[in-house]
Amino acid sequence: MLYFVAETAMNRIAPEASRVSSEVLARYEAVIGLEVHAQLQTRTKAFCGCSTHFGDAPNSHTCPVCLGLPGALPVLNQKALRLAICASLALHSNIQKRSRFARKNYFYPDLPKGYQISMYELPLSMAGWLEIDVDGQKKRIGITRLHMEDDAGKSLHEGFADSDRWSYIDFNRCGVPLIEIVSEPDLRSPAEAYAYLNTLKQVLEYTEVSDCNMEEGSLRCDANVSVRLRGAVKFGTKVEVKNLNSFRYLAHALEYEIERQIGVLESGGTLTQETRLWNVATGSTEPMRSKEFAHDYRYFPDPDLLPVSVSEVVVREVRSSMPELPDAKVARFLRDYGITPYDAGVLTATRALADYFEAAVRAGAPAKTAANWVSVELLRRLKDAGKDIRECPVPAASLAELLAKVERGEITAATGKKVFATMFDTGKRAGDIIASEGLTQITDPSAIERMARDILRKNAENLAKYRAGNEGVFKFFVGQVMRETRGQANPQMVHEILKRVLGEK
Ligand SMILES: [Zn+2]
8 A cells, every 4th residue: 555656658658648639539538526625614623622723833733632642532523523514514415323433544754643533434424416517507516425534744845954854744734624525426527627626615615614725725636537438338447636736736637637548548558546646847647656445544443432423403503503505695696686697606706705795785786786896896906906805995885885976977987986996995985085086977068068069179180070971980079078077077968969069060
C-alpha cells in the first residue's frame, strides 16, 4: 500500500503526444465520480476541545487526544455530528440508524495516531442526490455516501531557510472534523463535475455546514475518472486524480486526464488503476502511487468510540433548524418577484446576496429594478473592489432609496448609476449626493428646447443630412443634448422636443 511507484511506459506519454483528434474524443464518454471533503464549521475539533481556528501559530492547537498520545480518549463533538446530519438532509441522503467510526491505518508523518478516524462500513448516511444544472439541462447526481472523519496535520516542505534538509509539521489541522461526500459515477463531462462541485459548495454554505474556503483547505476535491466508448455498458479502468482544490484545476485536470486516457487506449495501451496528482505547474496529471485498496488500510471499528445512533428526534430538530435551500429560494424568487430565471440564479448564489436583495425590496425598491441593479451594478463594483457582499458599503435600504428616486423621475437612470458609484466609493446617501452635486433631473421643457435649438444651430451639416432623410442623425442630436446636460435631462422629453423642433419647417 501507498508505495510511490516508478513511472510506467504508459504514464510517460507526454501531454503533446496524448493529443487526440476531436473526432476520436467524440467517440468516447467520460465517467466521473467526485469525492469531496468539507471541513465542518465547528469551533473545536472532532474528538477533543482544541480550537479549529485557521492561521494561528503552528502546533498551538494540540492536546494528547489529537496528537494520539497513549491512553488519551476521544469524545465525539456533538456539533460536528449535527452539521453532518444537516448536510445529509440537504443532500437527500438517508441517515442510518447506526453508524460507526473505524480506524483507517496508515503511516504518514503528519498523522501522529498512525490512523485516521473515519466511518467505513457503517457511514452516517447513504443514497442521496443533488440536482445540477448545465446550460439549462437539469440532472440528478447520485450520492453514494456521506461519512464523518478527522483530518491529518500539514507537512511543510517549503518556506524555511533549511527546507532543503528538513520538513516541518503543523498539527493544528490534526483532528479537525470533516465530512466526505462520495458521488455516484454519474458525471459525464468536466462541465457536469464543475456544476456538481459548485452546487454542492452552495448547499454546504447555505446550511453553514462548512465555510467551503478552498484557499484554507476547507473544501477539497478528488475525482475518479474513466473513459469508455459511447454506448459501452462496462466502466473503463478508473484513475483517481487528487489535488483538485480549485474549480479551475478541477476542469483542467479532468480535461487533461480524459484526453490522456483516450490517448493511451487509442495507441493500443492499457490503463492501470492508480492515483495521480494534478500538477499545477505543468498542467498535467502525474502518477503518485498505485491505487490502494480498502484492505490495505486494515480498517477496524475504533474501540475508543461508541457507535453513533441518531434518533428521530435529533433528525427532526436539525431539519427544523435548516434554512431555505438554494433551489427552493430560486423557485420562490421566480414566483414572488417575477424576475428572470437568470437573475434568480445570480441573486441566490449566496445567502448573503439573496438577503441583500430581499432587504432592498422590503425597503421599498421595485423587485425587477432591484434585481437588475444588484446583479449588474452592485456585483460589478464589488468585484472591482475585491469585496464580498457582506462588506458592501451601500446598505440595502440606501439602494432602495436611490431606486425610488430613479423610479419617481427625480434623477435619470444614467445619473442614478453615477450617484450609485459615488455612494459605493464614499458611503454617502443618494439624497445628499444629488443635492450637493446638483444632479436633479432637468424636466423644464423650455430649458430643454433652448438647448435643442442651440445644438441644431451649431450642427448645420447634420441638420441638412437629417432634412435629406438620414434619420440616424436623430440619435446624434439626442446624444448632444444629453451630453450638454451631463445626462440629467429627462430622455423622453428630449426625444419629444427634438422631434417637434425638427418637424418645424
Ligand atoms: Zn486536541
